[in-house]
Amino acid sequence: MHPLGEHRGRTGHEEPEELGERNAEVGDHRREDGAAVIGVHASALTRSPAACQAAPALNHSSRFGRRSRGSIVADVERHAHRHGGYERLAWLTVAFTVLVILFGAWVRITGSGAGCGQHWPTCHGEIIPRTDSMQTVIEFTHRLTSGVDGLLALALPILAWRLFPRGHATRRFAVISFALLIVEALLGAGLVVFELVEHDASWARLIVMPVHLTNTLLLLGAMVLTAWTSGGHPPPRWRGPAGRIALVGLVTTMVVSQLGAITALGDTVFPVLDAGLGARLADVHRDSSHLLERVRLVHPVIATAAALYLFYLPALLDRVGASAVGPWGTAVSVTVGVQLIAGLVNILLSAPGWMQLVHLALADGLWIALLLLAARATQPESTARPSAAA
Incomplete structure (x- = not known):
């Protein structure tokens, strides 16, 4: 070949x-x-x-x-950046909401609830009031900050719909947050329109105040869970021993807070002139004392009993095998202890305005810590262990 x-x-x-x-x-x-x-x-x-x-x-x-x-x-880094930005916005909204809550308490403490008269949403019939009254300035500023908070709360569901898939928990909690903020605004408007402000001690105000606070706690909780789930964490699961124990702690805290709202109203409408526990006991035993004065001793007693349960709550969760209790359990226990001390100081000083704000800020912090403890303790082990290790 x-x-x-x-x-x-x-x-x-x-x-x-x-x-x-x-x-x-x-x-x-x-x-x-x-x-x-x-x-x-x-x-x-x-x-x-x-x-x-x-x-x-x-x-x-x-x-x-x-x-x-x-x-x-x-693509992965772009998605992580966008979700990280949303999570930061959600936590910023939580922090700003706490400030608005404290500002609302300052409105009550200073007797500025009628600073804009019976007008809402305008102030004395004007969009921007022209006045030298400090009460008007305080009330109007509170409305402005509430409006900013409303814009932040509105941004959460809008952005959640764009960034998260259908059925995601962040979408659900963001919508609930905005809905509860609308209810919060309507409750505030009702207080103004029906003149349930300043030194009003009617039964209507006695009922509305704890309802108002309950909605505030639910609003704050929904915002916290919006931020929490946007970071890739699962929402709390209330079924099972850990979920039930955490839920009892949250309900107990809400009941104590409701009594605290009534007590704070009594301190505003019927201030104790003499400092110390003796002055409060004397007011309670007067025949002419109002219900708001008599309830002053109920709140500390129930709060002390609740504190014992909350202080032991992390140990109970750990006993039933809850996951990653450690850091948030410590936060709850420490906050409970500080809150008890603050409550005692508040009584001994006859509830000055600044101390009422400290007491309320600690109550909000305890509520947030309890929610995050519940969320962390009730999540599956597969998701809790990496987070705990980090």
Whole structure:
């Protein structure tokens, strides 16, 4: 056979094997690249749990062949950045809401609830009042800060609808937050329109005040859970021993807070002129004392009993095998102890305005810590352990 023919024959016989080896090498390289991309993708999602929820499409390895490693990592980081921004906004809204709550208490303490008359949402019939009255300035400023809080609360569901998939807990809690804020505004408007302000001691105000505070706690709780779930954490689960124990703690705290709202109203309408526990006992035993004066001793007694349960709450959760109780359990126990001391000081000083604000701020902090403890203690072990390790 001609040498050229032999060469062609060998080439025709050996080329398929060489081509197969070359294709196998290319396939190996592609698999290595895909594995590297998956590793980078998983690492990025570990740093940001929210990104994993936001970009489920990135988890399909079939797309790696059509997309570069850089584009996939960029998508993951972009989702993580957007969700991180939402989480920061949600926590900012929580902090601002606490300030608005404290400002509302200052309105009551200073007797500025009628600072804008019976007009709402205007102030003395004007959009921007022109007055030298400090009570008007305080009430109008409180309305302005409440309006800013309303805009923040409105942004939460709007952005949640754009950033989170259907059925996500963040969507649900964001909508609940905005709805409760509307109820909060209507309750505040009712206090003004029906003149349940300043030194009014009617039964209507006695009923509305604890209702108002209950809505405030629910609003704050919904905002906290909006921020919590937007960070990739599951919401609290109330079924099971841990959920029931945590729920009892939350309900107990709410009842004590309602009594505290009535007591604070009594301190505003019927202030104790003499400092100390003796002066309060004397007011309680007067035949002419009002119900708001008599309830002053009920709140400390029930608050002390509730504090014993709340202080022991982390140990109860740990006993039933709740996950990751540690840091938030410590926060609850410490806050309860500080709150008891603040309550005692408040009584001994006859409830000065600044001390009432400190007492209320600690109550809000305890409520937030309890919610986060419940959320952490009732989540599945698979999600609790990485967080606890971090």
